[in-house]
Amino acid sequence: MRIARVLTTALLTATALTGTVGSAVADDPSPSxxxxxxxxxxxxxxxxxxxxxxxxxxxxxxxxxxxxxxxxxxxxxxxxxxxxxxxxxxxxxxxxxxxxxxxxxxxxxxxxxxxxxxxxxxxxxxxxxxxxxxxxxxxxxxxxxxxxxxxxxxxxxxxxxxxxxxxxxxxxxxxxxxxxxxxxxxxxxxxxxxxxxxxxxxxxxxxxxxxxxxxxxxxxxxTISEPDGGWSAGWWSDRWLWTAAGGLLGALAAIGGYSLTRGSGRASRVPPAA
Incomplete structure (x- = not known):
């Protein structure tokens, strides 16, 4: 049950984060x-x-x-x-x-x-x-x-x-x-x-x-006029959002894997019933 809760939390977090990325891109006036x-x-x-x-x-x-x-x-x-x-x-x-x-x-x-x-x-x-x-x-x-x-x-x-x-x-x-x-x-x-x-x-x-x-x-x-909002700074893009999302999913997967292996180790140490 504990492993299931961890994986469910990871799935919900990934879904929410993906929605956040999509809304951030949609709300940004520059991609229009x-x-x-x-x-x-x-x-x-x-x-x-x-x-x-x-x-x-x-x-x-x-x-x-x-x-x-x-x-x-x-x-x-x-x-x-x-x-x-x-x-x-x-x-x-x-x-x-x-x-x-x-x-x-x-x-x-x-x-x-x-x-x-x-x-x-x-x-x-x-x-x-x-x-x-x-x-x-x-x-x-x-x-x-x-x-x-x-x-x-x-x-x-x-x-x-x-x-x-x-x-x-x-x-x-x-x-x-x-x-x-x-x-x-x-x-x-x-x-x-x-x-x-x-x-x-x-x-x-x-x-x-x-x-x-x-x-x-x-x-x-x-000279020509600048684009709306001026020339870009050159470092920010929605790639940073996807990178953060990938890093968070990787961390959650590591936690889930650790919990799974730890639970298996505890089960192997349980003494047999008399």
Missing amino acids: PSKSGDAAGPTKAGTGFRDATAVEQGHKATAEASAGDYLYWVFPADAGRRATVKATVTLPEPAARHGASTWRLDVYDGLRRRQSCIYGMQGRGAAKEATSVELSCTLRTVRSWAEPWDNDPLPGSYYIRLTVTDLPAEDLGLPVKAEVEATSVDAGGAHAGGGSLSAPLVPGTATRARDDEGSTPKQAAA
Whole structure:
């Protein structure tokens, strides 16, 4: 009976602890997806990394452009998040086009390293009769740190580049409308790292300004805004909760095993009845 009580207590404790872990993760605001895409974003795009237009996660950015232009946006992504970028290109009327076209969506980190997509349609062709084309790219989970030779995504700026890679020469310069949106979800403690960068990779972008005389263009530094709640500290994750739960279950199992062997030893020392 004593052993049964110990094992029952261990089972109830494990159940309660698992529920505590689940509720802690559910109550934590950080794992929730980023804001909905209904929020309005910028209405222009940059033409390169240095003048990429900053956009917050969950905000849709739009731009009027010409077929053949390179369009750039930049958004922040923190450690432990898995980001997804979606883009929609509204094409000119089919009667104005001379053939099919192929569009491509690329994402680069703060070191301007192109990041691979774990799934999504990164490049897609549009038939001559198509009115729009949709692209998407889901990145690997952003790590809090990585070795110098790794190409893992790191916290900081992420650049979106949208362009057409193939179309008839006669269609170059036709007006198109682009719409992009970046969102992310928390990947959980299973993807947490053991270290952190001293600072996120957030290089300055550029905006055009005028000097005091109002004649010479110059570069003025501008950076993306921090994610909601700021950049992560890099050490806390729900992995600590599961580690504590595992340690407690191990201790309870050891107590149960000790009680079982001690009870067996006492039974073996009982003298036989006369």
